[in-house]
Amino acid sequence: MIGNLDYSILQQLWWLIASVVGSLFLFLTFVQGGQTLIFTLASNEEEKSLIINAMGRKWELTFTTLVLFGGALFAAFPLFYATSFGGAYWVWMLILFTFILQAVSYEYRKKPDNVLGARTYEIFMCINGSVGILLIGAAVGTFFTGSRFSLNLYNSVTWHTPYHGLEAALNPFNLAFGLFLVFLARVLGAMYLVNHVDHKSLVEKARKATWINLLIALPFLLTILIGLVTMDGFAVEPATGRIFLEKGKYLNNLLGMPAVLFLLLAGLGSVIYGVVVTGFLGKNCGIWFGGLGTVLVGLAIFSLAGYNNTAFYPSLSDLQSSLTIYNASSSKYTLTAMSYVALAVPFVLAYIAYVWKLMDAEKLTLGELAGQDADDMY
Amino acid sequence: MGEDILTTVDWARAQFALTAMYHWIFVPLTLGLSFLVAFFESIYVKTGNEEWKKLTKFWMTLFGINFAIGVATGIILEFEFGTNWSNYSWMVGDIFGAPLAIEGIFAFFIEATFFAVMFFGWHRVSKGFHLFSTWMVAVGSNLSAVWILVANGWMQFPVGMAFNPDKARFEMQNFWEVALSPVAVHKFTHTTSSAFLLASLFVVGISALFLLQERHQKMAKRSMVVAAVFGFIASIFVAVTGDEAAFSVAQRQPMKLAAMEGLYVGEEKASIVALGIINSSKKPGDVQPAFHQALKIPGLLSLLANRDSDSFVPGINDLVFGNVAHKIIGAEQRMVTGKIALAELARYKEAREKGDEAAAVSALALFNQHQGDLGYGYLNNPAEAAPPVATTFYSFHIMVVLGTLFPVIFLLVLYFAFKGTLENQRWLNIACFFSLFLGYVAQQAGWVVAEVGRQPWAIQGLLPVGVATTNIAPGNVQTTFFIFLTLFTALLLAEIRIMMKQIKLGPEA
Numbered sequence: 001m002i003g004n005l006d007y008s009i010l011q012q013l014w015w016l017i018a019s020v021v022g023s024l025f026l027f028l029t030f031v032q033g034g035q036t037l038i039f040t041l042a043s044n045e046e047e048k049s050l051i052i053n054a055m056g057r058k059w060e061l062t063f064t065t066l067v068l069f070g071g072a073l074f075a076a077f078p079l080f081y082a083t084s085f086g087g088a089y090w091v092w093m094l095i096l097f098t099f100i101l102q103a104v105s106y107e108y109r110k111k112p113d114n115v116l117g118a119r120t121y122e123i124f125m126c127i128n129g130s131v132g133i134l135l136i137g138a139a140v141g142t143f144f145t146g147s148r149f150s151l152n153l154y155n156s157v158t159w160h161t162p163y164h165g166l167e168a169a170l171n172p173f174n175l176a177f178g179l180f181l182v183f184l185a186r187v188l189g190a191m192y193l194v195n196h197v198d199h200k201s202l203v204e205k206a207r208k209a210t211w212i213n214l215l216i217a218l219p220f221l222l223t224i225l226i227g228l229v230t231m232d233g234f235a236v237e238p239a240t241g242r243i244f245l246e247k248g249k250y251l252n253n254l255l256g257m258p259a260v261l262f263l264l265l266a267g268l269g270s271v272i273y274g275v276v277v278t279g280f281l282g283k284n285c286g287i288w289f290g291g292l293g294t295v296l297v298g299l300a301i302f303s304l305a306g307y308n309n310t311a312f313y314p315s316l317s318d319l320q321s322s323l324t325i326y327n328a329s330s331s332k333y334t335l336t337a338m339s340y341v342a343l344a345v346p347f348v349l350a351y352i353a354y355v356w357k358l359m360d361a362e363k364l365t366l367g368e369l370a371g372q373d374a375d376d377m378y
Numbered sequence: 379m380g381e382d383i384l385t386t387v388d389w390a391r392a393q394f395a396l397t398a399m400y401h402w403i404f405v406p407l408t409l410g411l412s413f414l415v416a417f418f419e420s421i422y423v424k425t426g427n428e429e430w431k432k433l434t435k436f437w438m439t440l441f442g443i444n445f446a447i448g449v450a451t452g453i454i455l456e457f458e459f460g461t462n463w464s465n466y467s468w469m470v471g472d473i474f475g476a477p478l479a480i481e482g483i484f485a486f487f488i489e490a491t492f493f494a495v496m497f498f499g500w501h502r503v504s505k506g507f508h509l510f511s512t513w514m515v516a517v518g519s520n521l522s523a524v525w526i527l528v529a530n531g532w533m534q535f536p537v538g539m540a541f542n543p544d545k546a547r548f549e550m551q552n553f554w555e556v557a558l559s560p561v562a563v564h565k566f567t568h569t570t571s572s573a574f575l576l577a578s579l580f581v582v583g584i585s586a587l588f589l590l591q592e593r594h595q596k597m598a599k600r601s602m603v604v605a606a607v608f609g610f611i612a613s614i615f616v617a618v619t620g621d622e623a624a625f626s627v628a629q630r631q632p633m634k635l636a637a638m639e640g641l642y643v644g645e646e647k648a649s650i651v652a653l654g655i656i657n658s659s660k661k662p663g664d665v666q667p668a669f670h671q672a673l674k675i676p677g678l679l680s681l682l683a684n685r686d687s688d689s690f691v692p693g694i695n696d697l698v699f700g701n702v703a704h705k706i707i708g709a710e711q712r713m714v715t716g717k718i719a720l721a722e723l724a725r726y727k728e729a730r731e732k733g734d735e736a737a738a739v740s741a742l743a744l745f746n747q748h749q750g751d752l753g754y755g756y757l758n759n760p761a762e763a764a765p766p767v768a769t770t771f772y773s774f775h776i777m778v779v780l781g782t783l784f785p786v787i788f789l790l791v792l793y794f795a796f797k798g799t800l801e802n803q804r805w806l807n808i809a810c811f812f813s814l815f816l817g818y819v820a821q822q823a824g825w826v827v828a829e830v831g832r833q834p835w836a837i838q839g840l841l842p843v844g845v846a847t848t849n850i851a852p853g854n855v856q857t858t859f860f861i862f863l864t865l866f867t868a869l870l871l872a873e874i875r876i877m878m879k880q881i882k883l884g885p886e887a
Contacts, residue, residue, distance in 0.1 A: 113875045362502065
């Protein structure tokens with residue numbers, strides 16, 4: 001059945017799948033957000049341990065989702081993988097660097113003789129949660145602001161700045177994107193703590209942190225939204241594949257795809273609702289609204305970048321080198337084969353949800369951290 | 379520009395080798411120890427004996443410490459295909475990306491999901507579900523090995539694809555040919571069984587240390603018996619799959635086999651070199667001897683390579699310069715064909731740009747005639763088709779010699795364990811302890827054979843590493859190389875210190 005689908009439908013389907021994985025990753029950055037809360041929320045060693053152990057049971061899911069996001073882009077849009085990773089070399093290297101630091105920090109922090117000391121590993125986590133997410137945000141921002149690269153006849157990339165992607169972080173829109181993601185992650189991290197930890201003073205502080213961080217995120221969100229509806233965008237002529245600058249392209253995309261506008265508004269509303277019920281109404285379920293909202297906003301952002309005849313990875317140096325979901329994708333055969341593989345995703349999501357429910361059925365307490373399995377704790 | 383690209387390639391290779399070699403310090407232990415921990419926990423669940431639980435948790439702690447840094451180095455490898463090998467990523471991403479994505483969907487999520495249950499679920503889930511989770515971590519870890527080795531196997535023996543001249547890339551034509559390629563199957567069976575062997579050496583080695591120190595003797599002997607049984611079975615499997623893998627190399631990558639044996643001039647009834655000192659100044663085509671000293675076993679290489687002790691095995695000279703008598707087309711001749719293919723591809727692309735359909739059709743016809751040797755067109759000298767011989771030869775022989783030693787160690791452990799005198803065999807326990815380190819040497823040597831032995835190819839015969847690399851100034855890659863070198867070394871030192879402390883504390887802590 002999948003084999004009968006039109007090539008362009010498969011290309012759109014795979015942009016959707018990659019968008020879903022990317023959006024789930026944004027939700028799961030609550031782990032990174034939680035890591036940055038170590039230094040602002042915890043007032044003693046016990047509270048710090050509670051935060052780290054709460055996040056430590058989920059860090060691998062975030063990490064794996066990032067790896068899958070990379071794998072899905074490689075398989076479905078190899079020209080993007082080659083162009084962005086090879087060209088914006090330093091941005092991706094620094095992002096990866098922060099994720100290496102994260103991967104060892106949970107396991108090593110509390111272990112005796114860990115060479116660098118617990119505080120160093122806590123700083124590593126904070127770097128991952130702040131610098132790592134900021135740079136990911138800046139990289140996503142370039143989907144709208146573009147990058148300085150060109151492709152030759154053989155699609156080999158040449159990057160036209162010596163900074164290899166770091167220049168993206170200096171663009172105000174990209175910077176706002178990165179900072180918004182950092183504070184959104186902190187909002188989600190605080191919501192997850194409220195949901196998962198049984199500790200009165202820490203939970204109270206986490207409730208407060210949800211709306212404070214949302215307030216800090218608002219100017220960045222507004223910068224992004226105003227930027228999106230006012231900036232010129234990179235459009236594609238469907239018949240020829242020629243790329244051209246279109247005035248108000250992303251506003252046109254929003255208006256031309258009402259479902260995307262709905263996703264964006266519903267997503268933002270859901271995040272705000274999650275913060276309100278967590279921060280002001282004393283509920284513990286805000287993370288689910290925040291998470292759902294983040295996924296919806298993520299889907300809207302990726303849809304704006306890739307659908308409605310839009311170049312999702314624009315080139316400022318050579319417009320015709322810009323990448324679209326049509327010129328950057330794998331062959332029809334590969335997309336078809338991968339679509340059959342993707343049928344397993346609901347099953348994967350189902351067992352993750354089941355295990356999540358089992359493991360989070362009881363809240364994390366100080367008693368558990370000091371109990372008979374204390375040596376296993378992070 | 380040419381010099382810059384050459385230097386970039388060198389740094390990119392160095393960085394990828396560094397990452398891969400560090401990664402492979404941790405991964406084989408993860409692959410094998412996950413199963414050993416599952417065995418230990420299964421015995422605990424079946425017997426209800428708390429001592430087996432303590433034993434399980436001890437090895438699980440060491441597993442967790444090792445696992446984290448394996449994950450950290452693994453993510454770099456995936457993304458380095460894009461950052462350092464961007465031309466490769468475009469040219470073969472249509473085929474190579476799929477196994478990586480499948481690895482994420484089918485394997486990594488199993489590991490990530492059940493890892494948390496394994497470590498923090500002792501009191502949150504039932505005993506049975508906890509055991510199930512431990513087994514799932516083992517299964518997930520090994521499933522991830524399947525797909526990355528499918529990808530690696532495809533690079534060594536590209537099948538199930540065709541070149542698309544319009545896109546200037548290779549595209550997948552048959553998923554099952556890629557997934558079930560015999561090279562991929564051999565890679566998986568040989569690599570995972572060697573990982574089981576290493577993990578067994580790890581458990582036997584650490585347990586032997588306890589016996590030498592007269593600490594935790596009961597737990598140590600239990601661990602040694604389970605690990606020695608697993609290790610011995612794995613050793614036999616390693617030998618059988620190793621033989622199959624070598625046969626496969628002989629059929630599909632004859633240049634690699636010639637380098638593994640330092641064979642320059644092909645011969646019938648070819649000898650295998652049991653021990654030898656390579657003449658490292660020898661170059662393809664010259665008259666210098668290949669070895670300063672060599673101990674050879676006649677006919678064995680022919681038997682290993684072709685299952686016929688009288689058969690002809692081509693040498694490096696035959697594969698570089700050709701051998702008419704044995705109908706071998708050498709790299710020298712393939713370079714001529716490859717350069718025609720490249721020129722016609724360029725003419726085709728240019729004609730398409732200009733809209734000159736007649737010229738495009740003619741160029742494409744000529745390209746199709748010559749595209750089988752496309753990769754050779756990028757070489758400047760036929761001798762470039764030969765890999766570094768000394769590195770490949772010594773790595774292969776170190777791996778084989780050590781691989782022969784390990785089953786003997788396991789058998790001796792089992793013999794004395796059943797005699798009940800294991801703790802009295804000081805010499806054996808010392809040998810077990812040092813075998814642990816030799817196991818790591820064998821692992822690294824195996825990958826050096828696989829990867830150095832296939833140089834200069836990123837994709838065998840189709841894409842040399844020099845073309846596969848990213849167009850970036852070498853200083854960038856040089857800087858990240860040293861950043862990773864410093865970081866990985868610091869983390870490795872931290873890991874070793876933490877491991878040593880945990881071993882010192884022992885299972886009773």
